Amino acid sequence: MMEIIKVGMADLNVTTYPNALTTLGLGSCVGVCIYDTKTKAIGMIHIMLPYSWGVKNNTNPAKFADTGIPLLIEKMEELGVAKKNMVAKLAGGAQMFEVTRSEFMNIGKRNVEAAKKxxxxxxxxxxxxxxxxxxxRTIIFYSEDGRLEIKTIGKGTKTI
Known part of the structure; x- marks a missing residue:
């Protein structure tokens, strides 16, 4: 029986087959989804910001790409997943508001770039x-085959 496990904002989780992971309302945030092709283990993180630099007493590493993604990988490894078998899918990183000419204010783009790096x-x-x-975007990540279902208002649903 498949269970769909919610991942909140600035949160992460891992699970194994047959379960799925979901996160709601990715705007400028990025959902980073990791799949292990051998064990069918999956992990998801909902990052809000690219880097934790200058943040004193960071009590939530899942909020940032630079601290959260390594933590997600660690949790996957605790499930017995070898890093060499991991692949990633990304969703989100939208520019939700009109931004002045400052690229710095385009958090979505910066989140995507940081996650990729x-x-x-x-x-x-x-x-x-x-x-x-x-x-x-709202996303559902399936352990069965690593497919990522992306639901958007007005743009329908697609699978990557």
Whole structure:
């Protein structure tokens, strides 16, 4: 019996087959989904910000790409997953508000770039993504086959 486990904002979770993970309302936030092709273990993190630099007493590493993604990988390894078998899918990173000319204010784009850099530094391939745009996403990540279902208001549902 499949259970769909919720991942909150600035939160992460891991599970194994036959379960799925879901997170709601990804705007500028990014859902980073990790799948192990051998064990069918999955992990998901809902990151809000790219980097934790300058944040004193960071009590929630899952809030940031640079601290949260390594923690997610660690949790996957605790399930017996080898890093060499992990692949990633990304969703979110939208520009939800009109931004002045400052790229710094485009948090969505910066979140996507940071997630990609951290995954690259960890040696994990990104096999699919649905990022950018100016609309929110709700995602469901299935352990059965690593498919990521992306639901958007006004744009329907797609699977990557």
């Amino acid at each position: 951290v995954l690259q530094d960890l040696g994990i391939s990104i096999v699919a993504e649905d990022t950018g745009g100016n609309y929110g």
